Amino acid sequence: MILAALSMTAERTEVVDFVTPYFDQTGIAILGRKPEKQKSLFKFMEVLKPEVWWGVLGGIVATGLCLWILDRYSPYSNRNNKQSYSQPCREFNLKESFWFVLTSFTPQGGGEVPKSLSGRVLVAGYWLFVVLILATFTANLAALLTVERMQIYVRSLEEMAQRVDFNFTVIESSSSKQYFINMAEAEEELYHAWKNITLNSGRETGKFRVWDYPIKEQYKNILKIIERSQPVSKVQEGVKRVKENTNGQFALLTDSPKVRYLVNEDCDFTMIGEPFAEHPYGIAVTKGSTLLEELNEKVMQLQRQRFFEDRISKYWNSTKRRICDALDNSDSLTVYDLGGVFIVTLVGLVIALLALSLEVWHFSKKNKSRIQATTVTLSKKENIFTVLRKEAWATSPCVKD
Numbered sequence: 001m002i003l004a005a006l007s008m009t010a011e012r013t014e015v016v017d018f019v020t021p022y023f024d025q026t027g028i029a030i031l032g033r034k035p036e037k038q039k040s041l042f043k044f045m046e047v048l049k050p051e052v053w054w055g056v057l058g059g060i061v062a063t064g065l066c067l068w069i070l071d072r073y074s075p076y077s078n079r080n081n082k083q084s085y086s087q088p089c090r091e092f093n094l095k096e097s098f099w100f101v102l103t104s105f106t107p108q109g110g111g112e113v114p115k116s117l118s119g120r121v122l123v124a125g126y127w128l129f130v131v132l133i134l135a136t137f138t139a140n141l142a143a144l145l146t147v148e149r150m151q152i153y154v155r156s157l158e159e160m161a162q163r164v165d166f167n168f169t170v171i172e173s174s175s176s177k178q179y180f181i182n183m184a185e186a187e188e189e190l191y192h193a194w195k196n197i198t199l200n201s202g203r204e205t206g207k208f209r210v211w212d213y214p215i216k217e218q219y220k221n222i223l224k225i226i227e228r229s230q231p232v233s234k235v236q237e238g239v240k241r242v243k244e245n246t247n248g249q250f251a252l253l254t255d256s257p258k259v260r261y262l263v264n265e266d267c268d269f270t271m272i273g274e275p276f277a278e279h280p281y282g283i284a285v286t287k288g289s290t291l292l293e294e295l296n297e298k299v300m301q302l303q304r305q306r307f308f309e310d311r312i313s314k315y316w317n318s319t320k321r322r323i324c325d326a327l328d329n330s331d332s333l334t335v336y337d338l339g340g341v342f343i344v345t346l347v348g349l350v351i352a353l354l355a356l357s358l359e360v361w362h363f364s365k366k367n368k369s370r371i372q373a374t375t376v377t378l379s380k381k382e383n384i385f386t387v388l389r390k391e392a393w394a395t396s397p398c399v400k401d
Contacts, residue, residue, distance in 0.1 A: 002284040005255060007175040017287055019295040021280030022308055028176050029256035030272040035248030042340040047140045056133060060101050063126045067119060068097040074116035089115060104130055156273040161222050168251040169238060172231040176253050179277050183219035260316055267324035
């Protein structure tokens, strides 16, 4: 007798007898792997292409230069027309121009705008540019983070067969492989039968030409992919190949109970689509064996005792899988997802501290130079006063007296 995960197929029933099925509604299922997320601290930089970022930087630099030129040469700017304004206004030198275009990218705004018409036209166009860039960046960043959290897979065997970048395999000499062989042969025979009917139907050809080619070559293509991917000798080898393919583009086609068990045990695995080619498991005995009736009675007794249901609930427990689904469907973002934002802030803080050190050093150096210059000036003044004093003593008549 054979006591194993043995499928009750038509070919096997011709040579052995099967006991009453002990595991109903099993079939072929597809074991796949969830693709690993490509983690990056600077994920927000991937929202726009590098050439777009360079274009934004170029727009900032060009606008800052143009604003400085317009304020410098326009006769109606604050620099060239100060008598027209009762209060002091912002003068757009090179530093102020670049500071204006940079702060315009923030909700704080750029501050006081130029006074000349040409400068205001430039600023209006630049503000429109900023609004469009910020809106595009915000929308694409939200879409990118949403897609990263969603797991996108093929949903069926048909989609797998249509993708050139997807490979799958089966276990050598298994009922799963034989199923695809039989389906490919059936496709070939049906095609020839349809072809003979349409060619030999005489005047009633249109009756059979509802479609130009009603028989798909789906299973023939699937069998080619299986042979190209090389069938594995055992389940463990196929599971290992699926696990090692981190981009999620490899699958193993095997019995659905094995797939369900692996999916429940490992959050990296997933079952693609629903099982197909369903058939039960059964115990096989020699053809005409006297053990058949006794085993049938024993299996039915175990079924009445809910023995098989207890074992199924123990080894095919979906509790772990529900935990995996809860993690996959989480809408919250982690620190790593937004780590680049914190790094940018930290870099700004470091640069600010360096700028502070430079300012203190420059101010100390400048102050020291001013003190030295003042000391030298005072020394020179003291020397002059000494000479004048000596001359005054020499020429004063009071000295002689």
